[in-house]
Amino acid sequence: MKKKILVAGGAGFIGYHLCKKLLKQHIIYCVDNFCTGSINNVNELNKNKNFFFIKQNIQNNFFLKCDEIYNLACPASPNKYQKNPIDTIKTNIFGSINLLNIAKKNNAKIFQASTSEVYGDPNLHPQKEDYRGNVNIVGVRACYDEGKRLAESLFFDYKRSYNIKIKVARIFNTYGPYMNSDDGRVISNFIVAALNNKPLIINGDGNQTRCFCYIDDTVKGILKLMNSKNSISGPINIGSSNEKSIIYIAKKIIKMTNSKSDIILKNKLQDDPIKRKPSLLLAKRDLNWQQKTSLFKGLEKTIKYFSSA
Ligand code: NAD
Ligand code: UDP
Numbered sequence: 001m002k003k004k005i006l007v008a009g010g011a012g013f014i015g016y017h018l019c020k021k022l023l024k025q026h027i028i029y030c031v032d033n034f035c036t037g038s039i040n041n042v043n044e045l046n047k048n049k050n051f052f053f054i055k056q057n058i059q060n061n062f063f064l065k066c067d068e069i070y071n072l073a074c075p076a077s078p079n080k081y082q083k084n085p086i087d088t089i090k091t092n093i094f095g096s097i098n099l100l101n102i103a104k105k106n107n108a109k110i111f112q113a114s115t116s117e118v119y120g121d122p123n124l125h126p127q128k129e130d131y132r133g134n135v136n137i138v139g140v141r142a143c144y145d146e147g148k149r150l151a152e153s154l155f156f157d158y159k160r161s162y163n164i165k166i167k168v169a170r171i172f173n174t175y176g177p178y179m180n181s182d183d184g185r186v187i188s189n190f191i192v193a194a195l196n197n198k199p200l201i202i203n204g205d206g207n208q209t210r211c212f213c214y215i216d217d218t219v220k221g222i223l224k225l226m227n228s229k230n231s232i233s234g235p236i237n238i239g240s241s242n243e244k245s246i247i248y249i250a251k252k253i254i255k256m257t258n259s260k261s262d263i264i265l266k267n268k269l270q271d272d273p274i275k276r277k278p279s280l281l282l283a284k285r286d287l288n289w290q291q292k293t294s295l296f297k298g299l300e301k302t303i304k305y306f307s308s309a
Helices: 013-022 039-045 085-106 142-162 186-195 215-226 246-256 281-287 295-308
Strands: 004-008 027-032 051-055 068-071 109-115 166-171 200-203 209-211 236-238 243-245 263-266
Touching: 004 013, 004 085, 013 027, 013 039, 013 215, 027 039, 039 051, 068 085, 068 215, 085 109, 085 142, 109 142, 109 215, 142 166, 166 215, 186 200, 186 246, 186 295, 200 246, 209 246, 215 236, 215 281, 236 281, 243 246, 246 263, 246 295
Parallel strands: 004 027, 004 068, 027 051, 068 109, 109 166, 166 236, 200 263
Antiparallel strands: 209 243
16 A cells, blocks of 8 residues: 655655655655755655655654654764754654654654664673663763653653554664765765775774664665564664674775775774674564675675765
8 A cells, every 4th residue: 555654854864765665665755954864865766756855854843644654864973963962852852752743643653763872882782672771971972872762762652642653773883875975974984085095084993893784774674663563662673783893894995995095093982882783683583684785795885886976
């Protein structure tokens, strides 16, 4: 059945890929204020007659008739969400309330793009969904981490209070084509620098770890969760379990691009998590989902995209 789906944050990196996939079957209303999203993404999606764009800050009250809602609206790169931290908090809180009220009025199912950042700088490894995290409440990342934590609370309070169907995914580091070249996250930064033979800057000694999931796999995980049975609300981790140090990633990208770039070590960022890896037991058990794309293949596709972008 063709559904009317509201995608908040659809002009961003994950939003673009999600809209593209959903458009194969459904009508999409993409709501975005271009805070980090790209007009090019919207122009490309606009080629499909079932795509409608509405410029709207989700912090402000609005209404749309729809059957389903995905909330991806929030800057995701640390340097972007820290630039205007109070705005980041407002997006997570007022934006979530506005979208939850739209879900309530429409009796629509609603998905929340939560994040591994709710675990902060974790002292449990890998991170399971019942781990309550180690967030510095007053630190520079708190606008995002605490904002996303409160958004999760709101989703579960709306479910308990109004019986709304909610789906909460905790997404771990995702990368791929259509990231903005100035996004600031590590994979795009390193690839763009390597392709230009400019230095790759590492914050700290490079021994911090992350697990990088290719965008197509993340989108499949999001869709599996959204279409799972009603008893599954999450939160469920979506990500790769292939843990790599940042220095390994830098060397790999230099090698894969045949770059002459150097690696420069700078100061560690405040509260930058030292290690991160999802437990994927719930994703496997409840969604029968796990990442399929190898890091090599995913990097190859992403390098190809940035080489021709
Ligand atoms: P992105 O920054 O590329 O996209 C976010 C989109 O939201 C942008 O188009 C931006 O303009 C829009 N937006 C931000 N604030 C808004 C507001 N107030 N009103 C309307 N639109 C607004 O980020 P992304 O990587 O595509 O991430 C999408 C979502 O997934 C985010 O909520 C992010 O927290 C979550 N997430 C992403 C990752 C990842 O690795 N990419 C990991 C964990 C969680
Ligand atoms: N990082 C880095 N150089 C960069 C960008 C990021 O060393 O140009 C590091 C960053 O400090 C963190 C890791 O790479 O330790 C992942 O950063 P990213 O911003 O991609 O995502 P995060 O996991 O911190 O949200």
